[in-house]
Amino acid sequence: MGVIKNSNLFKEFIENDIATLTRSDLGVRSFQEIQPVLTRIRNMLEEMISIADTNEKVPEEQISAIMSYVQDYATYATGIRNYNMELDARNGFEGHQKLIDSVKSWFTGIFKGNINDGNSYRSYAFLDNYNSLKLLNLEALQNAKAEIDKLTEKATEAFSTVESLIETLRQQASSEAVQDYAAIFEKQAERYSHFKFKKPWHLKIGKAQMWLITAVFLICGFVGFIFNINSAFPIDFSHGNQIAVVEMITRVLIVSFAIYLISFAIKQYNIQNHLYTLNKHRQNTLNSYKLFIVSLDSSDATTKNALLMEVAKAIYESGQSGYIQGKDGEMNPSIIEMTRFVGSK
Numbered sequence: 001m002g003v004i005k006n007s008n009l010f011k012e013f014i015e016n017d018i019a020t021l022t023r024s025d026l027g028v029r030s031f032q033e034i035q036p037v038l039t040r041i042r043n044m045l046e047e048m049i050s051i052a053d054t055n056e057k058v059p060e061e062q063i064s065a066i067m068s069y070v071q072d073y074a075t076y077a078t079g080i081r082n083y084n085m086e087l088d089a090r091n092g093f094e095g096h097q098k099l100i101d102s103v104k105s106w107f108t109g110i111f112k113g114n115i116n117d118g119n120s121y122r123s124y125a126f127l128d129n130y131n132s133l134k135l136l137n138l139e140a141l142q143n144a145k146a147e148i149d150k151l152t153e154k155a156t157e158a159f160s161t162v163e164s165l166i167e168t169l170r171q172q173a174s175s176e177a178v179q180d181y182a183a184i185f186e187k188q189a190e191r192y193s194h195f196k197f198k199k200p201w202h203l204k205i206g207k208a209q210m211w212l213i214t215a216v217f218l219i220c221g222f223v224g225f226i227f228n229i230n231s232a233f234p235i236d237f238s239h240g241n242q243i244a245v246v247e248m249i250t251r252v253l254i255v256s257f258a259i260y261l262i263s264f265a266i267k268q269y270n271i272q273n274h275l276y277t278l279n280k281h282r283q284n285t286l287n288s289y290k291l292f293i294v295s296l297d298s299s300d301a302t303t304k305n306a307l308l309m310e311v312a313k314a315i316y317e318s319g320q321s322g323y324i325q326g327k328d329g330e331m332n333p334s335i336i337e338m339t340r341f342v343g344s345k
Helices: 008-015 018-022 024-029 032-054 060-081 085-089 094-112 126-192 207-227 241-295 301-316 334-344
Strands: 114-116 121-123 195-199 202-205
Touching: 008 060, 018 032, 018 060, 032 060, 032 094, 032 126, 060 094, 060 126, 085 094, 094 126, 126 207, 126 241, 207 241, 241 301
Parallel strands: none
Antiparallel strands: 114 121, 195 202
């Protein structure tokens, strides 16, 4: 590889470019007449050198033949570069014409397959070598293309495998994330409302149950207070109307405060149950989402995105649970409509 290009002969070949060999400095005695001939030969030689130096299948005999062609080019180039117009003028410029004729004869011999070597013709298989190198190069290109096609096919298969793996990992990650968030909402719901015996004599309750027990105790205490209010806070009219009014106001204040405490406890009970209902709804939504995703076609990205948007709305939009009356609006029914749509597919 690179045998020809590493030789001194090739360096000389490069130096003898067409612009130098034209010898435009000679004016009317320049070699402009054979410029097309030299250009064509040089281009063919450059192709042959390039193929021979990059293709391992080129035999040494063919490389030697190419070197001989480059040597011939260098011989004619040396004659042109060393041409002296002043000396040749004494002979009627016969040397100038002889150089031109020899280059033309060489060019003609290339395409005839033989060349006039002074006194006789010798075989000059320039075109045979040129054509065989072109075919060899074509074969190498075809082999390279076939190899590239194989590599492209393997790369495509590998890319498809990677895409499939990424999609599988994405689905697994999505499924695991959904499970994690469902578990989080479940724990949040248990914080707000829960009633369970974990072990004997170990009762676990949520905030709603704590407020319910508090409300029951307050109501019982209030009822007991009502039955004993006369003994606890009697109204004595014998001390005058002013004292009686103060005692009645005291009764009213105590009763009002007791009613406020009871209503506050009941409201807290409703709030905790409301939060429990919302979190259970979110948990159920995520669990249902997993089932819907499995039932959908893997290529149906539109329905998946629409379903995901509805799940997000169901999670982040707070609605009425029946425990609190407010202006939050009803539960978003579009998730129900979406489940019907998915079920009909």
